[in-house]
Amino acid sequence: MADYEKIKEASSKHPKPADKTFQYGTAGFRMKANLLNSVVYRVGLLAALRSRKLNGQTIGVMITASHNPPEDNGVKLVDPMGEMLEASWEPYATELANAQSEDELVKIYEKLTEDVKAKPGAPARVIYARDTRASGSTLVACLKDALDATGTEYTDYKHLTTPQLHYLVRCVNTKGTQYEYGEVSEQGYYKKIAAAFKQAMKHKKTTGPVTVDCANGVGGPKLVELKKHLPGASEGGVDIKVVNDDVLKPEALNSQCGADFVKTQQRAPPSSKISSGDRCASLDGDADRIVYYFADKDNTFRLLDGDRIATLAASFLADLGRASGLAEQLKIGVVQTAYANGASTQYVEKNLKLPILCTNTGVKHLHHAAQRFDIGVYFEANGHGTVLFSPAALKAIANYEPQSPAQKNALETLRAVTELINQTVGDALSDLLLVEVILAHKGWTCQEWLNTYVDLPNRLVRVEVKDRNIFQAVDAERKLEKPEGAQKDIETEIAKYTKGRSFARASGTEDAVRVYAEASTRGEADDLAARVSAVVRRYGGVA
Numbered sequence: 001m002a003d004y005e006k007i008k009e010a011s012s013k014h015p016k017p018a019d020k021t022f023q024y025g026t027a028g029f030r031m032k033a034n035l036l037n038s039v040v041y042r043v044g045l046l047a048a049l050r051s052r053k054l055n056g057q058t059i060g061v062m063i064t065a066s067h068n069p070p071e072d073n074g075v076k077l078v079d080p081m082g083e084m085l086e087a088s089w090e091p092y093a094t095e096l097a098n099a100q101s102e103d104e105l106v107k108i109y110e111k112l113t114e115d116v117k118a119k120p121g122a123p124a125r126v127i128y129a130r131d132t133r134a135s136g137s138t139l140v141a142c143l144k145d146a147l148d149a150t151g152t153e154y155t156d157y158k159h160l161t162t163p164q165l166h167y168l169v170r171c172v173n174t175k176g177t178q179y180e181y182g183e184v185s186e187q188g189y190y191k192k193i194a195a196a197f198k199q200a201m202k203h204k205k206t207t208g209p210v211t212v213d214c215a216n217g218v219g220g221p222k223l224v225e226l227k228k229h230l231p232g233a234s235e236g237g238v239d240i241k242v243v244n245d246d247v248l249k250p251e252a253l254n255s256q257c258g259a260d261f262v263k264t265q266q267r268a269p270p271s272s273k274i275s276s277g278d279r280c281a282s283l284d285g286d287a288d289r290i291v292y293y294f295a296d297k298d299n300t301f302r303l304l305d306g307d308r309i310a311t312l313a314a315s316f317l318a319d320l321g322r323a324s325g326l327a328e329q330l331k332i333g334v335v336q337t338a339y340a341n342g343a344s345t346q347y348v349e350k351n352l353k354l355p356i357l358c359t360n361t362g363v364k365h366l367h368h369a370a371q372r373f374d375i376g377v378y379f380e381a382n383g384h385g386t387v388l389f390s391p392a393a394l395k396a397i398a399n400y401e402p403q404s405p406a407q408k409n410a411l412e413t414l415r416a417v418t419e420l421i422n423q424t425v426g427d428a429l430s431d432l433l434l435v436e437v438i439l440a441h442k443g444w445t446c447q448e449w450l451n452t453y454v455d456l457p458n459r460l461v462r463v464e465v466k467d468r469n470i471f472q473a474v475d476a477e478r479k480l481e482k483p484e485g486a487q488k489d490i491e492t493e494i495a496k497y498t499k500g501r502s503f504a505r506a507s508g509t510e511d512a513v514r515v516y517a518e519a520s521t522r523g524e525a526d527d528l529a530a531r532v533s534a535v536v537r538r539y540g541g542v543a
């Protein structure tokens with residue numbers, strides 16, 4: 001039961017920095033770690049309230065700043081099925097975080113408790129974990145203070161990847177039900193995906209090793225642990241070479257390595273000596289993103305990003321659907337954002353003949369849209385994504401009686417893949433194994449994967465303006481509704497280019513407007529991006 005005096009007292013140990021305003025955004029709260037004590041304390045209060053509201057279902061709290069620099073940290077909440085916090089609760093987090101005094105904080109908390117109709121006597125349960133940042137332990141202490149003050153039962157899972165915590169939350173809440181998701185432990189996570197991987201790789205072989213850059217983050221030690229459960233290359237598995245897994249040097253985190261570096265710099269981490277043909281992948285700091293890459297025969301760097309993983313997964317699942325005789329029951333769809341390369345969109349529609357939905361940026365939007373399909377494949381171009389199977393699809397896959405040995409084979413692989421893929425959130429470790437399974441089944445090298453379509457040259461530019469909030473986007477952020485006239489001017493520029501496509505939107509995570517442009521040649525894409533950026537500056541004023 002919440003004791004408001006206790007909450008007030010504990011809160012006074014974690015005062016809010018007076019001049020700061022916080023906002024729970026797409027990635028929860030994220031900023032310099034030394035500003036986060038009060039925020040994490042208050043997120044702890046909210047986690048307790050959310051659990052009480054849901055009659056003691058377990059809520060997750062993850063302390064991480066993903067691909068941000070080592071001095072940053074962040075915190076986000078995980079809902080009972082392992083999904084991101086319900087959007088309608090985000091403003092509550094923001095409101096609590098911005099309360100100026102202890103009195104105001106408690107007043108807001110009391111009012112929220114009434115508004116959401118949480119039973120004050122209901123149990124509250126929370127599990128939490130953190131990435132490898134040095135600031136993590138201080139922030140965990142703030143969180144614990146909130147959980148103690150609110151009489152919450154909790155378990156500290158220490159260091160985990162973000163998707164591992166999402167997995168555990170779902171496991172706890174489904175335990176003993178017909179929807180049981182897995183054993184409630186870190187080992188349970190490895191066992192589940194390793195068993196699924198083994199099954200999916202039956203009679204298949206990968207060609208050559210895959211080198212995985214772990215951004216010197218929590219994904220490193222976790223991948224090393226996962227490897228212990230996987231068959232090696234000689235036993236029909238895959239040879240995984242782990243690099244950049246130094247978590248003892250805090251300053252090395254996400255520095256010159258990791259998925260974000262590779263995607264934004266369009267090059268391999270300088271520390272990786274990659275030779276022509278080597279298959280490589282990079283995770284981000286909390287292992288919920290992955291991108292692949294390789295050097296082609298001319299030693300040119302080639303990126304296989306989230307769009308590529310989505311198209312690869314969609315094509316594989318469509319093949320399995322057909323081969324197992326379940327194509328009719330399994331309607332596959334792909335969900336992208338406006339940042340997906342136009343060539344990938346065209347490939348899905350024209351070649352794979354699958355439907356596409358485009359949503360706003362931010363994985364929660366993609367996740368929800370993906371639930372509209374029997375099998376919903378969603379990835380952001382930056383490498384965050386997964387595949388969701390609807391309850392009806394899972395039932396069909398579980399119950400179908402194969403009519404031939406070929407159908408039986410495909411069905412077994414399909415079943416394994418449903419277990420391999422993390423259903424809660426994009427998971428770099430699970431996605432890594434999924435890509436390896438698919439490449440083994442197709443017998444493809446990275447070059448063959450790349451050959452499926454040719455990306456349109458593109459450019460992403462960050463434009464700083466006086467107030468990014470005047471830029472209001474509509475139509476899945478592909479058009480600007482405000483400021484008036486801006487969209488028309490952008491379209492005038494687009495019309496000058498072959499296969500030109502461009503849009504501008506206010507970033508949700510940085511104080512800037514992002515401009516994306518693609519066109520038929522590198523020069524044209526750069527040009528178009530520059531011209532649209534000029535439009536944005538003209539309307540937004542130089543910062």
Ligand code: NG1
Nearest residue numbers: 026027361362380382507508509510
């Ligand atoms: P913003 O800053 O809203 O563009 C960025 C990424 C998103 C997503 C979020 C959350 C791009 C263009 N945008 O959002 O894809 O990952 O951060 O981390 O990469």
Ligand code: ZN
Nearest residue numbers: 066284286288
């Ligand atoms: Zn991340």
